[in-house]
Amino acid sequence: MGRAVVGVAVTVAVATCAVAAVVVGRRVRSRRKWNKVASVVRELEEGCDTSVGRLRQVVDAMAVEMHAGLASEGGSKLKMLLTFVDNLPNGTERGTYYALHLGGTNFRVLRLQLSGQPSPNLEHDVEVERQPIPEDVMTSTTEDLFNFIASSLKDFIAKEPDGSNISQDRRELGFTFSFPVKQMSVSSGILIKWTKGFSIRDSVGRDVAACLQEALTRKGLDVRVAALVNDTVGTLAVGHYHDPDTVAAIIIGTGTNACYLERIDAIIKCQGLLMTSGRMVVNMEWGNFWSSHLPRTVYDIDLDAESPNPNDQGFEKMISGMYLGDIVRRVILKMSLESDVFGPISPKLSMPFILRTPLMAAMHEDDSPDLREVARILNDIFEIPDVPLKARKIVVKVCDVVTRRAARLAAAGIVGILKKIGRDGSGGITGGRSRNDMKMRRTVVAIEGGLYSKYSLFREYLREAVKEILGQDIAKHVILKILSLTTAALMTLPLSIFVRNIGR
Ligand code: ADP
Ligand code: MG
Numbered sequence: 001m002g003r004a005v006v007g008v009a010v011t012v013a014v015a016t017c018a019v020a021a022v023v024v025g026r027r028v029r030s031r032r033k034w035n036k037v038a039s040v041v042r043e044l045e046e047g048c049d050t051s052v053g054r055l056r057q058v059v060d061a062m063a064v065e066m067h068a069g070l071a072s073e074g075g076s077k078l079k080m081l082l083t084f085v086d087n088l089p090n091g092t093e094r095g096t097y098y099a100l101h102l103g104g105t106n107f108r109v110l111r112l113q114l115s116g117q118p119s120p121n122l123e124h125d126v127e128v129e130r131q132p133i134p135e136d137v138m139t140s141t142t143e144d145l146f147n148f149i150a151s152s153l154k155d156f157i158a159k160e161p162d163g164s165n166i167s168q169d170r171r172e173l174g175f176t177f178s179f180p181v182k183q184m185s186v187s188s189g190i191l192i193k194w195t196k197g198f199s200i201r202d203s204v205g206r207d208v209a210a211c212l213q214e215a216l217t218r219k220g221l222d223v224r225v226a227a228l229v230n231d232t233v234g235t236l237a238v239g240h241y242h243d244p245d246t247v248a249a250i251i252i253g254t255g256t257n258a259c260y261l262e263r264i265d266a267i268i269k270c271q272g273l274l275m276t277s278g279r280m281v282v283n284m285e286w287g288n289f290w291s292s293h294l295p296r297t298v299y300d301i302d303l304d305a306e307s308p309n310p311n312d313q314g315f316e317k318m319i320s321g322m323y324l325g326d327i328v329r330r331v332i333l334k335m336s337l338e339s340d341v342f343g344p345i346s347p348k349l350s351m352p353f354i355l356r357t358p359l360m361a362a363m364h365e366d367d368s369p370d371l372r373e374v375a376r377i378l379n380d381i382f383e384i385p386d387v388p389l390k391a392r393k394i395v396v397k398v399c400d401v402v403t404r405r406a407a408r409l410a411a412a413g414i415v416g417i418l419k420k421i422g423r424d425g426s427g428g429i430t431g432g433r434s435r436n437d438m439k440m441r442r443t444v445v446a447i448e449g450g451l452y453s454k455y456s457l458f459r460e461y462l463r464e465a466v467k468e469i470l471g472q473d474i475a476k477h478v479i480l481k482i483l484s485l486t487t488a489a490l491m492t493l494p495l496s497i498f499v500r501n502i503g504r
Pocket of ligand 2: 104178231253449
């Protein structure tokens, strides 16, 4: 009897130990898998370091590269393209204007009436039609692309109400073209390369304004392409129309770019050019900026290597909306490979660009207590169901790290421009480093693009970083203004009236 009791007790004890061992084993394994995920995140954070010290190095590098790009053709990865725009609209423009805007994902046709008085709300005076660019057109032939554009304009004009006061003999048109162009005059320029997913090989090296003009003629439209400008220049023009203290414009959308007003004598590579105002807008093509100070991770290296344009647009690949979602996807894939906190590895995680930046932003900005939106998106996009809350929190953290780095690098780029033109409070090239608040002039930077205007955390991080780099006393003179996408293209035409067409 006694032996039986002991026997039962021993069995129970053994069983308990076994259960305990299993539980402990599971716990250890569980801790190990969470540790693995945590170390992926830690490495990501270290790799994405944007301490203010590092940002200042990026600021300096940006200013140095700007100098180099202005000194000689090919002097820097920054192309610092001349635009031949030396005067910006100021509100006194009058007339009916048409514009076409070929951006990254959308194509817009616009019409605007200007009264000769500054309009406080340009958007009300604008007719806009927006169309997504069909994917096959983005990769077809030059002729197909421009035929598509010309047809859209033709339909737009055909819809004009009869009896409207648009009675021009010949319509004039501004073409806002958001790709790098070597400008020959204000109304002509050669495509240097496509970016943002466009790849139409036979357009590189051709005058895109002439291509458009030919397509308009083919469609029987009596419209003259009067100006060809980059979207950054359009943005600067609108910024200046509203506020003459505007000195630079930044685009942060599918891609990223910047332009600013430079003194003619600082543009060494165009010696001999006479511009009436002594200034010219320079299109930096800053998406291609590169510096060893940029915080680069293995995810960036892989993304670049697998892209259609490796070693190109390095700054853009860390900042803009085309890429942020994909960086996050790569990190989630890595975590999924390292541990099973996301369950079995979903094949969707290996699909490039499956996570679009707006959805990444939606996860980042999910403020529900159980991160319901994060769970939904992980399920919908990656087909990963039932992700535990702890793992969802990690995904939010990853979005945060990637977005914060992007916004802070863009901020460093902006301060780099301000430094180059002596608006960073350091006294510029002439003065010493005394941070004299009194000398600092009101300085407005216009910013346009979906990533900036629709992603509030991105905006906050960018603004915060500008303050950190410049210090509160200087930063209070720097105003970052959001500009709307629709109006940017509009200033193309009034611009053409004001510019001196040197290259013609
Ligand atoms: P484009 O750059 O093509 O001219 P936009 O300026 O409208 O067009 O920017 C579109 C880009 O902005 C998208 O590719 C996307 O990456 C980003 N974006 C749009 N909406 C959001 C959003 N809600 N949150 C974050 N990013 C967004
Ligand atoms: Mg755009």
